[in-house]
Amino acid sequence: MFPELYIIFMTWKFVSYTTALPYENEQGPEYGDEWIYFYDDEGNTHTMNFSTLPHETRGMVFGDAYFYLYTRRNCHAEQLEIPEDNQPFSSQYFNSSNDIKVVTHGWFSHEKTEWLQEIKNAFLRKADYNVITIDWSEIAKNPAYPWSAFSTRYVGKRTAKLLDSIARTHHVDGKVMHLMGHSLGSHVMGYTALFSNQRIHRITGLDPARPLFELPLMAPEYRLEKSDAEFVDIIHSCGGVYGYWRSHGHADFYPNNGRAKQPGCEGMQQVIEGCSHGRATLFFAESIDSKVPFVAYPCENWDKFENGECKENSVDMGYPVPTNSRGDYYLYTNGEPEFARGED
Template identity: 70%
Template structure:
């Protein structure tokens, strides 16, 4: 889905072998996808700073969602903005990306008569705040946001911003957060309805060094996210 300047999103489900790039028309009611199934729930995923929609763990989570349930899965790729090495630039871009993603959400809801109770937004690092803004600007009341993958702390929790300027439990019916780098790159405080701190939430996590804590480690986030998708939450040290 092309949702604005330097932002692309890609739709996947069991029916399409390759991700479908969708175009968002000016008329929301004209929004169409060749493969979208309005009977299935929607997962919208995005990456964080210095990353992209093609990062390994994100694609693995997408594949796992489709394999376990036939979800409509959309990956929002804002890498042209996220790759800026000046962190504040990328951080301030989350609001813009969130607004564009909200427009996409509303277009889907309008075209297919779907409301937010069928939507689950998932973000890592700065992407967690993108999803918070997406819910804030959308006309839909989003069912769940998993800002589970270390919502970025600098310029959001340090200093502490207004709840409308960061991911907060008011952004969805249920917000769950996994803290694996608490107090350093990720949120230190509890801001969700459910907050999990594997290995006490401290950096460094087993098998994760340096910038992996910022941009995401395939096996760390895949393990936590897939655990969160199971009927019983299980976290391993």
């Protein structure tokens, strides 16, 4: 079922970034260069080692990806099967009149995680969308982070094949497709767009994973970036540690400067970082059907924003963002729900 595994390991040494952490680094000089502690959705801590990387990455898969459809018509998930080549897509509940929302998780997470289900529920409260969730936890739970990271390509291919079968069967195209992913899931969506025959309308990256994508900086075809869709928006919340720091969308949002520690995240260093990494998902989920917007302002950098130099041409971060938005945007949030502060 899966391609053969070819793997040769080699050691990389990255340029240090730990001196740039906005808080005291308690873990030693190699933290952030070669490894980090990863605090997952369930409150468990894993060691993410990315100093030893595979030289050959073909076939880095151990498990599979599963797809579930939610609509207002079905109370429980309908598992979707990817049809064989040129065979029609089959679903009891899919409605070709409604837009398609696709969302997935990252490393050591799963489809039932609370934030993912809340995004699904918020969409269905808002309208009768076709919400497809992806569970690739069999692959994502591999303790060898490089294995999971490079397997995002396989998951993206599978997702693209599913979406292409839907488009072929129901005569829809990428204009009705919005893909969303957290952490490694952001890069799954980048690969989905790369391999799909459809020109995807929108991809939202929720604190896209940094290790092995921005550190070291990979070529655009190996990471989520703005050419992947008609509109790519990014929410940064643990930039420079778990998440991307550089701008790589059409519109990049930096709530609270886009870094740890995010307001409301307290505790040990790995807890602060994990909490901050997850904030992007909570901000986006709240934005879908909240009456209070996440008002953000275009600005050259955080210092100028803090100094009050950027108070014009605001846009709303999250789901309502206008797709003609361009550049870097900054805003403050609250430390607990409701996170949005509206017009400060």
